[in-house]
Amino acid sequence: MKPSALRRALGAALGASALLALAAPALANEAAWPTKPIRVIVTFPPGGSADAIVRAIGPRVSEKLGQPLVIENRPGAGGNIGLTAVAKAEPDGHTVGLGAAGALSANVSLYPQMPYDPVKDFKPVSLVAAIPFVFVGHPSVGVRTQAELIALAKRDPSKLTIGHGGNGTAMHLTASLFDQMAGTKIVQVAYRGSGPAAVDALAGQIPLAVTDLPAALPHIRAGKLQAFSVTSDKRVPALPDVPTVAEAGLAGYESVGWFGIVAPAATPDAIVNKLNAALVEALNDPATQATIRGLGVEPAPTTPKAFGDYIKSETTKWAKVIRTAGIKLE
Structure with a gap:
C-alpha cells in the first residue's frame, strides 16, 4: 500500500473511531431510556x-x-x-x-x-x-332506516337539521362527508360537544345528531333515540343490530x-x-x-x-x- 493510501486508510479509521466515540453516549442514552x-x-x-x-x-x-x-x-x-x-x-x-x-x-x-x-x-x-360515531334521530322524525332518512332529506330538505360536537370537530366532518356521499344538504348545527347535541335530539329540540357512543347509547337502548347507522367500517359490539353507514347504502363511507x-x-x-x-x-x-x-x-x-x-x-x-x-x- 502506498504511503498516501495508508495515511488515507488510517485517517478513515480514526474518523470512524471518533464517530463511534461520539455516538456511544447517545446509544447508551437510548438503551437506558426512559x-x-x-x-x-x-x-x-x-x-x-x-x-x-x-x-x-x-x-x-x-x-x-x-x-x-x-x-x-x-x-x-x-x-x-x-x-x-x-x-x-x-x-x-x-x-x-x-x-x-x-x-x-x-x-x-x-x-x-x-x-x-x-x-x-x-x-x-x-x-x-x-x-365510532352514530347517527341518531328523535322518534318524531318518523323514519327508521338510513335509506328512509336520506329519502326524507332529499324530499323535504327544510325538515331536517343535524347537531354535531362543534365546528371543525370530527363529528362536524363526519356529517359533512355523509352529506357529500348521500347527495343531501342537511342543515348542520354546532354544539359545544357531543353530549349537548344528544340531549337536544333526545328532547326533540333538533331532529338529528351525530354523536359518540357514550352520549347516545343509553337513550338508544331505552328507545328514546333512533339509531340509523354507525360510522366505522365494522359494526360496533355495543350496537350489533345497527348497520354501518356503508352497509346501509353509502359504500366506502368510513369516519x-x-x-x-x-x-x-x-x-x-x-x-x-x-x-x-x-x-x-x-x-x-x-x-x-x-x-x-x-x-x-x-x-x-x-x-x-x-x-x-x-x-x-x-x-x-x-x-x-x-x-x-x-x-x-x-
Missing part, C-alpha cells in the same frame, strides 16, 4: 376520554418501561396548542403527545395558518384508539375519531420503537381493552409506519371534504 417519568401532553381538557385512555394504558406501559406516564393537559385551538408544545419539546422520548384526528390531519385544511407541520414536525409512535401518540421529530427511532412496543402490549391486554371499550372507543394499536401512513391518508381524505364543504376556522 430515565424519568414520560410526560404525555394531552390536547384536551382534564376529565375527558383522552385522559381516561392514557390512564387505562398507563399501568401496563409503566410496568414495561419502569417509568409512569404523567398527563399534562394543554387544550385549545383544536389541539394545536398542545401539539405545538410537543413539536418544540426536547426529543429525548420523555415528552410525547396524545393528538386526535383534527390536530394531526384535518386542522391543516381548517386553519389558514398552522404552528406546526403534522408530518414533518412529529414522529408517529402508534395509533391508540378509534371512536371515526381517533387518538394517537406522537413524539418530536428528532426523537431517536430506538426510543420510538421501544415506546411503541410498550403501547402495543398495553393495548392488546384484555383488561386494558375492556376498560377502553367501556369508554365507547376501540383499541387500535399500530406500528409507527402504519400510523404515519394513516395520518397522511386521513389528511388527504379530510382536505377534500373540507374543501368541498367550504369549512374554515380562524
